[in-house]
Amino acid sequence: MTQTRGYHHGDLRRALLDAAVEAIGESGPAALSLRDLARRAGVSHAAPAHHFGDKAGLLTALAVQGFDLLAGTLRDAGDDLLAAGVAYVDFAVRHRAHFEVMFRPDLYRAHDPEVRAASDRAGGVLRDRVAGLPARDGGAGDPGRDALAAWSIVHGFATLWLAGALPPRVGDDPREAARVVIRRLFE
Amino acid sequence: MTQTRGYHHGDLRRALLDAAVEAIGESGPAALSLRDLARRAGVSHAAPAHHFGDKAGLLTALAVQGFDLLAGTLRDAGDDLLAAGVAYVDFAVRHRAHFEVMFRPDLYRAHDPEVRAASDRAGGVLRDRVAGLPARDGGAGDPGRDALAAWSIVHGFATLWLAGALPPRVGDDPREAARVVIRRLFE
DNA sequence: AGTGCCATCTTGTCAATGGCAAGATAGGAT
DNA sequence: ATCCTATCTTGCCATTGACAAGATGGCACT
Numbered sequence: 550m551t552q553t554r555g556y557h558h559g560d561l562r563r564a565l566l567d568a569a570v571e572a573i574g575e576s577g578p579a580a581l582s583l584r585d586l587a588r589r590a591g592v593s594h595a596a597p598a599h600h601f602g603d604k605a606g607l608l609t610a611l612a613v614q615g616f617d618l619l620a621g622t623l624r625d626a627g628d629d630l631l632a633a634g635v636a637y638v639d640f641a642v643r644h645r646a647h648f649e650v651m652f653r654p655d656l657y658r659a660h661d662p663e664v665r666a667a668s669d670r671a672g673g674v675l676r677d678r679v680a681g682l683p684a685r686d687g688g689a690g691d692p693g694r695d696a697l698a699a700w701s702i703v704h705g706f707a708t709l710w711l712a713g714a715l716p717p718r719v720g721d722d723p724r725e726a727a728r729v730v731i732r733r734l735f736e
Numbered sequence: 737m738t739q740t741r742g743y744h745h746g747d748l749r750r751a752l753l754d755a756a757v758e759a760i761g762e763s764g765p766a767a768l769s770l771r772d773l774a775r776r777a778g779v780s781h782a783a784p785a786h787h788f789g790d791k792a793g794l795l796t797a798l799a800v801q802g803f804d805l806l807a808g809t810l811r812d813a814g815d816d817l818l819a820a821g822v823a824y825v826d827f828a829v830r831h832r833a834h835f836e837v838m839f840r841p842d843l844y845r846a847h848d849p850e851v852r853a854a855s856d857r858a859g860g861v862l863r864d865r866v867a868g869l870p871a872r873d874g875g876a877g878d879p880g881r882d883a884l885a886a887w888s889i890v891h892g893f894a895t896l897w898l899a900g901a902l903p904p905r906v907g908d909d910p911r912e913a914a915r916v917v918i919r920r921l922f923e
Numbered sequence: 924a925g926t927g928c929c930a931t932c933t934t935g936t937c938a939a940t941g942g943c944a945a946g947a948t949a950g951g952a953t
Numbered sequence: 954a955t956c957c958t959a960t961c962t963t964g965c966c967a968t969t970g971a972c973a974a975g976a977t978g979g980c981a982c983t
Binding site: 780781783 | 961964
């Protein structure tokens, strides 16, 4: 199936995306090279162009894949907003390559309809979790604002974690550290 | 002073950094080209190497400049944590190029001592603002955790804003939108 | 089975880039 | 006046992204 023998690879598109995840995990998205991906997949340097057009095309496909993965992850985390938030951070750490591309629109075609659709799916799950929250003490909290605050704190923590900007005392377990920080929203 | 005539530019280092800010503002940090900066400054393609060594060296200098700018901005915002948070977001929007580089450690030498020092200066101001807060209702909030939550929500909002990921209904005034979201931490 | 079609992949090429080496220039120190 | 060193230049090479043209082979249709 994944045998690469023969003139036709058989599953080159997937192989290139996998290679991209691997390469980005090693050196970040800035250092990504299409020719390197082709070498990893064992094909000629121009093969990627047929499937993705250009570099931005490949990263666009990776972003779509990432937003779909994120939507699934959030759904699987259950109805609880805290759990969804922790899952968001966990996704960023476990699928670092996808995450690092998804929120860097200068790297790919963010206006691509497939990207927008996948992105909306993920955002919808997050909004659902916020809407499912019991009303806060103070009374009518704007759900739009609450969703924005939840998204911001979770996205910020994930980003800072990936950037290595957090102090060592935060520890090395992103899930636990995120849980503590997110809970701050409910106290 | 900034006259570029003659063999020696006179202020090439600053001119290159300024050009980098301009170029990143146009096309993002991924598309940055040293040769383009040299052209903008009116010097030969190898001139930047003398001042910064390589591309990472230039971006390292830009990150240092950015963290110092941020520290100053936060200081000028006053003692209030809310004001500091709004200033953080405002900095990200107004100095987008610096901000986009600062938190992308794969682009520069994040372990450079100058970077660490400047980064610590900015982080110190933020921690001070959190420490200056009156204790919360619930009693003893861990100031470390509170600082992390504040930094996360502010950084996340700024990042999402820059990525263009926020829905249109947030509006077009980052300061006002940030104020609303940050206040969520105090209710 | 035979035939033609077309997606897939290859080879070849070009301009642009980053980085290195060696040389030219100038402004200041002695 | 001379040297000296930081600054800038020219020249070069490997790598990359993108494009063009050709090779290959699976697949539909007869």
